[in-house]
Amino acid sequence: MSESAVSRPSTGTISGKSIVLDNVTKQYPGQSSPAVDGVTLEIPAGKIVMLVGPSGCGKTTTLKMINRLIEPTKGRIVLGDEDVTSIGGDELRRRIGYVIQAGGLFPHMTVAANIAIVPKMLGWDKGRIAARVDELLELVSLDPAQYRDRFPKELSGGQQQRVGVARALAADPPVLLMDEPFGAVDPITRQRLQDELLSIQEEVQKTIVIVTHDFDEAVKLGDWIVVFTEGARIVQYDTPERILAEPANAFVENFIGSGAGLKQLTLRRVGEVTLADAVTVHAGEAAASAIEKMERADHNHVVVLDDRERPVQWLSRRQLARLDTLTDVPEDKLPVVGQGATLNDALDTMLVSSAGAALVTGRRDVFLGVITVETVMDAITAARASAAASIGGPVGTNSDAIPTVAPDAPTSAGSSMSQAHDD
């Protein structure tokens, strides 16, 4: 899945709309400090923005104020170029997809009925709804004929979550809000769902806002990441690259946790770096001619391809010397990565294989080239340099905070709390 996510050309045009939170505050009655304090946040159209922070920091409250499940006490919310602060909450929510943990599917309705809820409320006719249900099930990789009439309890956790995404996309809303969407599934399923979300996004180009407490997930999915601390105070709003390369302060550094360098590896994909050449031969050729080719290119290994250009063996000079003719019997533990794999995956494969390098394949597993540890090092150095150089991006501040976050951010948060206490 992750392979196709990258290799697939960006088919969709941006169908998302930008969101602006303008000085939005949520003050619960009877609480001394506001849960969300004067947040101003620009969310660019067609991008995935991750809201991260420790639990209780107000990230979920911020998310729920976008579709007004929680009514803001103060401030404006602008969707596209329309101020939606005072339109009916139900009407607004029909225009915004919403996904919660474990999907939140209604257990007494079939998969199709679950997906059809919003289109029905919008008064679509039956034929159009049925067609849309099938289309969405295809989009989330579930066979409509097989899954349409099942009940949620007949689906695995990951499948339920996919139906949850399909349901949120039913009426083709420009904006998708997701509250810890992958929190309730096992790590392997979570990874698959994340990859799938990225590939869906490739196609639909919505504006997606996701709340998570998992920083790795934020790095993996986000075009932009907002790091919050208590009272939904924005500590840093930046690209994953820049947050990893230049955390705004010790809080962000702590939040990233150890291994920022390794995490950067997850941001780049094998397909994005320059691959090294390799000597290729085809199964059926004589070993001698392979040795000759190898020597001509001054290499120490040859890659044996089958008749569909897929790598089957990776042989050293010594191994070749013992052979007569090359076969297409696949070698065990051949170090192969897809071009959609992250550099992190590639590095892992290299470390395990004895070669200190890995073979890269593209569509239909066709051989593309070799990736080495040096390639990875170069890519990371370049990424750090470009992240440090790039500036600018959408605005994200708290009303009374200094935009560039300074070490005194907690102090200003403290003073705003005492002000808020006055009412």
Next chain:
Amino acid sequence: MADFLGSRFDQIAFASWQHLSLVVQCLLLATAIAIAVAAVVYRSRPLSSVANTVTAIGLTIPAFALVGLLVAPFGFGVPPALAVVTFFAILPILRNAIVGLTGINQSVVESARGLGMSRSSIFLRVELPLAWPVILGGIRVSAQMVMGIAAIAAYVLGPGLGGFIFSGLSRLGGANSLESVLTGVIGVVVLALLLDLLLVGLGRLTTPRGIRV
């Protein structure tokens, strides 16, 4: 009303005491029977489901019908009242005892066996204490239910506050009939509340601290 209460204070106090005493004694008996039956059936799924069916059907039998039926073998007076009240008291306790005992985490029982505890000491020292809050819940439901049933038993000359209701009924419209019925009704409600409070207190005292909510 005040006159009625004043002039019959001793009689009311005595009837209340009888009522409470009947209910409490039957509850004790019922708890013992219910736990004994549950101890026999809870480890067998078929036996448990038979016991559950019997309790479910037993609870559908109208109390008044059973009171009537039991006059034939027991005659009038205390015996049929005792039998009816005990019978109904057993049902919710048995039901909850089975739920409580089967609901215990099996790993706890297994670790008790791993420690070398005998079957009976596991039941008495591990399973019963863990199931106790649920069983006590059943006793509370029973207590409230049989308070009213004991009142009906007065129809076959059983002891307690029900007598005031039936004597009011027999003089319907006559002097003090309303007072008499009210005394019976309110007396039963007050006793039910009182007993429930006692049972809640008992629950606090007897629930192992580690599983208190």
Next chain:
Amino acid sequence: MTDAAVEARVTTVGGAATWKGLIVQPAAIAAVLAGFLVWLNLAPLTASERSTLDPASLWGSTLEHLSLTFVAASIVLVIAIPLGVLLTRPALRRLRGPVLFIANFGQAAPAIGMIVLLAMLITSGYWASIVALVIYAALPVLRNTVIGILGVDSSLVEAGRGMGMSAASVLFRVELPLAVPVMLAGIRTALVLLVGAAALAAFVNGGGLGLLITTGVNLYLFSVLISGALLIALLALTIDWLGRVVEHVARPKGL
């Protein structure tokens, strides 16, 4: 609340009867009823016993009994379900405890006492019985409506609201359908209680099969007494069975 939860759990466990259970119960009821009818025809009854146990009058009493039960049950449903729904709405949340407490009182009060008390206020024995029965049987329906709705996973309510469903639409399309099994169990409990308590209507000339028991006791006619008790018990079991069938059929698919 904890006992109630345990009760609700047990009722659903017992109520989710297998088809086997649903077939055994009516078969047993039919067998006992057949035995009773055979006995009625063959037993050497006295003239007064025979006139009281005349099939036409037995049938009449049964209909009266059913009328008491179902009229009271309908009133209970009309009052207790909307009230239960209201008590789960955020605006009325604070009233939940007090109202359930009062309803608990209604059930703790002895049914026979309530019937006699109301007979003093209402001249018609039938309607006095109905009012007393409604007070007596309201609690299970009210309580199970509240428990059933509160038992619906709050994330589902949020999912519904998040999709733009109105509060009313979430109530009718998500909360109530999912609460149906628990609510039906409460209604069945109420019906069974009503069949039993309706027997007490005989004390205030409210009619019903209870008349056989009072007649039997007053005139020392044990065959009449036992006939009454048996028929009431069979009626209760039949209604319990019907309730189980309805629960089985009306359970939302997918649960």
